[in-house]
Amino acid sequence: MPQIPEKIHELTVGQLAARSGAAVSALHFYESKGLISSRRTSGNQRRFSRDALRRVAFVRAAQRVGIPLSTIREALAELPEERTPTAEDWARLSESWRSELDERIKQLNRLRDHLTDCIGCGCLSLETCVLSNPDDVFGDRLTGSRLLVERRDAAAAGRRGGRARERKTECCD
Numbered sequence: 001m002p003q004i005p006e007k008i009h010e011l012t013v014g015q016l017a018a019r020s021g022a023a024v025s026a027l028h029f030y031e032s033k034g035l036i037s038s039r040r041t042s043g044n045q046r047r048f049s050r051d052a053l054r055r056v057a058f059v060r061a062a063q064r065v066g067i068p069l070s071t072i073r074e075a076l077a078e079l080p081e082e083r084t085p086t087a088e089d090w091a092r093l094s095e096s097w098r099s100e101l102d103e104r105i106k107q108l109n110r111l112r113d114h115l116t117d118c119i120g121c122g123c124l125s126l127e128t129c130v131l132s133n134p135d136d137v138f139g140d141r142l143t144g145s146r147l148l149v150e151r152r153d154a155a156a157a158g159r160r161g162g163r164a165r166e167r168k169t170e171c172c173d
Helices: 013-020 024-032 051-064 069-077 087-121 151-160
Strands: 046-049
Touching: 013 024, 013 046, 013 051, 024 051, 046 051, 051 069, 051 087, 069 087
Parallel strands: none
Antiparallel strands: none
16 A cells, blocks of 8 residues: 655545545545545646545545445534544434344335345235235235336326326236
8 A cells, every 4th residue: 555654744645545545536426425525726736635644544444334425424524624534423323223233124125025025026016015015015006016116107197187197017917
């Protein structure tokens, strides 16, 4: 891993990529989402402060456990500007994210447990399929396997004075 001399307080995007293990395109994306920031030189090149290394590590660790970027951005926004997340910050945030992760684990376990049922049926019926219709939203009103009508279809139908067309897939009900 390339070493950056201590006297260098700013990193190029290439140096940040090399040290963090993130692709340059990922760093540009993180910057566009407000997760890291840079200043521009007179030649319009990005320069990142050294604290960007810890911020990128923080973002990547949070992403690895499934935390959405919007949630990560909110967490980083709570820190004073240019301050890197500390071990205490991570402990506090990870504790607050625990319930969200536990809920996702429950949902994934439910999906896994019902996957065999769906493959056995094969129809993906909205009336009975827990994968296509996990909360049985349309089970009381519709039978068979129907795709949800897109809003643009409904809006177009409203402009034409007609009903939105209903698209179907084949079903075995």
